Amino acid sequence: xxxxxxxxxxxxxxxxxxxxxxxxxxxxxxxxxxxxxxxxxxxxxxxxxxxxxxxxxxxxxxxxxxxxxxxxxxxxxxxxxxxxxxxxxxxxxxxxxxxxxxxxxxxxxxxxxxxxxxxxxxxxxxxxxxxxxxxxxxxxxxxxxxxxxxxxxxxxxxxxxxxxxxxxxxxxxxxxxxxxxxxxxxxxxxxxxxxxxxxxxxxxxxxxxxxxxxxxxxxxxxxxxxxxxxxxxxxxxxxxxxxxxxxxxxxxxxxxxxxxxxxxxxxxxxxxxxxxxxxxxxxxxxxxxxxxxxxxxxxxxxxxxxxxxxxxxxxxxxxxxxxxxxxxxxxxxxxxxxxxxxxxxxxxxxxxxxxxxxxxxxxxxxxxxxxxxxxxxxxxxxxxxxxxxxxxxxxxxxxxxxxxxxxxxxxxxxxxxxxxxxxxxxxxxxxxxxxxxxxxxxxxxxxxxxxxxxxxxxxxxxxxxxxxxxxxxxxxxxxxxxxxxxxxxxxxxxxxxxxxx
Ligand code: NDP
Numbered sequence: 085x086x087x088x089x090x091x092x093x094x095x096x097x098x099x100x101x102x103x104x105x106x107x108x109x110x111x112x113x114x115x116x117x118x119x120x121x122x123x124x125x126x127x128x129x130x131x132x133x134x135x136x137x138x139x140x141x142x143x144x145x146x147x148x149x150x151x152x153x154x155x156x157x158x159x160x161x162x163x164x165x166x167x168x169x170x171x172x173x174x175x176x177x178x179x180x181x182x183x184x185x186x187x188x189x190x191x192x193x194x195x196x197x198x199x200x201x202x203x204x205x206x207x208x209x210x211x212x213x214x215x216x217x218x219x220x221x222x223x224x225x226x227x228x229x230x231x232x233x234x235x236x237x238x239x240x241x242x243x244x245x246x247x248x249x250x251x252x253x254x255x256x257x258x259x260x261x262x263x264x265x266x267x268x269x270x271x272x273x274x275x276x277x278x279x280x281x282x283x284x285x286x287x288x289x290x291x292x293x294x295x296x297x298x299x300x301x302x303x304x305x306x307x308x309x310x311x312x313x314x315x316x317x318x319x320x321x322x323x324x325x326x327x328x329x330x331x332x333x334x335x336x337x338x339x340x341x342x343x344x345x346x347x348x349x350x351x352x353x354x355x356x357x358x359x360x361x362x363x364x365x366x367x368x369x370x371x372x373x374x375x376x377x378x379x380x381x382x383x384x385x386x387x388x389x390x391x392x393x394x395x396x397x398x399x400x401x402x403x404x405x406x407x408x409x410x411x412x413x414x415x416x417x418x419x420x421x422x423x424x425x426x427x428x429x430x431x432x433x434x435x436x437x438x439x440x441x442x443x444x445x446x447x448x449x450x451x452x453x454x455x456x457x458x459x460x461x462x463x464x465x466x467x468x469x470x471x472x473x474x475x476x477x478x479x480x481x482x483x484x485x486x487x488x489x490x491x492x493x494x495x496x497x498x499x500x501x502x503x504x505x506x507x508x509x510x511x512x513x514x515x516x517x518x519x520x521x522x523x524x525x526x527x528x529x530x531x532x533x534x535x536x537x538x539x540x541x542x543x544x545x546x547x548x549x550x551x552x553x554x555x556x557x558x559x560x561x562x563x564x565x566x567x568x569x570x571x572x573x574x575x576x577x578x579x580x581x582x583x584x585x
Contacts, residue, residue, distance in 0.1 A: 089120045089264050090270045090392045091288055094134035097280025100289070105578065107366045110263055111177040112398040113448040120264045123289035125297040128256070131285035132303040135227040135254040138282030143252035145280075148313050150250055151201020156244075156277035158194035161187060161238075164379070166237060166371075167275035168269055175265050176234050177407040177448075178362045180399055183263070189239035190270070192373065193548065197246035204553060210295045212461055213576065216565035222557035224252035225329060226305035227349065229298050229321070233311045234410055235365045236550040237263035241270055243535070244308045245284065245551035246569050254565040255284045260300060260409050264288045291315070299323055306331070308555065310367075311545075313468075313540055315397045320543060331545040333367070333557045335468040336496030338526040341485045341511065342371045346501035350361045354499065358525030359474035360394060360452045363409050367541075368497040368519065370526045371464055372458075373476045380478045382431065384456055387476070391434040391452040396444055408447040409471050418471030421464055422453065428462045430455045460488045467493070482507045490516045495538030497526040518546070 090097045106255040108117045142150075161168065178186070209264050211218040230244040233406035241259060247257050259267035265418050271286045287294060295315075297305050299322050306329040309319050316332040323330045340358060342351045358370035375383050395465035409415050415438060422436045435453030436509065439445060450471055458475040465475050479485040489498055499521035502512040508522050518537040519529055529535050534546035545555050565571055 086116045086245035087265075088289060089118045089268050091121055091123055091131070092268075092275070092284070092286040093127065093131045094137075094285065096123055100124055106261065106289075108175065108262075110174045110447075110451075111410050113443075114446050116525045117174055118265055119257055120261075120288050123287040123294055125171075125294065127289075127299065128294055128298050128507075131287050131347060131578070132227060132298070132301050134282040134285050135256050138223075138280065142254055142280065142283050145252075147204060147250060147252070148352065149201070150252070151198040153278045154194050154198035154201065154246055154250060154433055157229045157273050158191050158198060158205070158445050160273045160276060161194060164269075164273070164506055165191070166272070168266070170265075170400065171269065172237055172266055173407070175263050176410055177399055179404050180253070180464045182362055183399065186239045187235050189236070189531060190242040190396050193239065193242040196248050197250045197552075200247070200553065204557075206457055206559075211563065213565070213567070213573065215565065216571065217564040217566070218561070220559050222251060222553065222559045223560045224557055225380055226253060227303055228253045228255045228308055228556065229301075229313065230257045231256055231295070231298070231307065231309045232257070232259050232264035232267075234260035234317050235362060235367070237266035239268060239430065240268060240310050240375045241554065242546045243275070243531070244310075245270070246557045248308070249279075249283065251553060251556040254282065254296065255283060255405045256304065256558070257286045257288075258291065258294060259288070261288075261290050273443045283465065295527040296322060300326060305329065308558070309333070310435045314542075321372075333545075333547060334541050335494055336367045336369070336537060336541055337372060337466065337492040337494045338368055338370050338497040338517075339489050340375050340526060341374045341489060341498070341500040341504035342376060342379060343482065343485070343507055344376040344505065344525045345503045346376075346379065347384050347503070348379050348386065351501040351578045354392060354501065356390045356473065356524035357498075358527050360391070360406055360472045361527060363407055363450070363473040364474075365409060366367045366527055368501070369470075371469060371527055373474055374479050375476055376485070377478050377480055380441050384454070384476055387411055387474075388434040388454050391454050392451045396439065396449050396451070398443075398447075406452055406472060407426050408449045408462055410448065411447055414471060418450045418469060418473060421467075421469045421471075421473060425455050425458070425462070425464045425475070428464065429457065429459075430462060430464060431457045435472070444460045460491050466492050482510060486511060486514050490514075496541040497521070497537070499526050518542075
């Protein structure tokens, strides 16, 4: 039976003031999972006000105590890992093993951030004047709006909510409309872990209607957004005029480079996993392969063979290799790019169709697709398709491969397969990407290192690792003069020490 999902505002589960709902459905079957309250701007106002009220008390809770709440949340996620993963597969389609990975990433992030409750290091540095103390400390922003996509419906919210909370901020969480169930589950867990009322608030509903109101709300101090480049640019523009802090993690057009000396079989494993995992709907998906001509024929034959053998189906079935894409619109977008590829002169070497018979016709499936004869400037090699499609481009040497890699506006993830250490180090240095892998695919980031992209993939911030704390706190530099007299920095130091040359 379908459940009903509500907002969580000031510690209470509530329907929207507008009384309307929308449906949360399984993209593999069309089955109804939940009816969801559809928030209004008045609900956003209530959530921001609650977060604002809670901020003064929460920022004064000692950070180690805040960390203990995070730790308990991590324990609860671990205990519920399998249930959360199953609900995730039903809600957005990724196969169960990958959904478990998504939950595990959320657990990892939560434990990691719990530890930051006892770190959040600042600097204590020598002062240039005698009897003076100089140090820096982190200061929370206030109310954070966390706006998240559907493709990592547990992991990405934890990347934002956990560091925001540990730094002493309060949060209004606006998850993607395709994944409200996982958002509700995460909030339930934090509530059960002991988060005080008002510290985390959840508003469910369409970003287009609520987004501008939330982003421009005078009570919101920082916007942390992960999603498409168009929405990110729109949010940045609105927030920029108001001089609000904004952190954006946006799209990608990630590539795997395969050199002439690579282990082709290893590269094929990495390509299939990186291109078709989560049906190609990872921001780090390998939507391009740059293959050295010396190995291209062998590589293409093997990738095409593997793609043709992949079994589509419901992500909960053990036999399924590839689940659906998230929606009808996503399915149509992928299909439209097959037409674009053909018109541009690329060859559809595997896949290219929407299945129209049997159980697959009920869901938003698209065949895993391999495009060959792709040139670096074609649209399919430049634009984010966000589906199970990868474009193979041939190159002649490491210089050309790196040039092709860097020829898109994005800069999130890339990888190189090679046995040549010089090529590997050249690549590590010259790739214009926030994530670089050697002899592994484009996915597999761990939460203890920064995550994010260069160029149009973002606006210079990073999630995860220590870098996350820099998004959710501001630096405050503090000087304490205990000399008992006026000491003028940069002016008095030489005389006072009596060490003039
Ligand atoms: P969208 O930009 O469509 O949506 C992301 C979030 O923004 C959703 O919660 C959405 O709400 C909300 N939103 C939509 N319009 C507005 C608005 N005007 N103001 C405020 N919020 C708004 O992206 P997708 O959900 O389709 O996510 C896929 C994209 O995310 C891909 O481009 C992918 O590359 C990127 N991504 C980037 C990552 C990174 O770390 N670089 C990681 C994961 C994904 P609603 O759902 O209600 O429309």
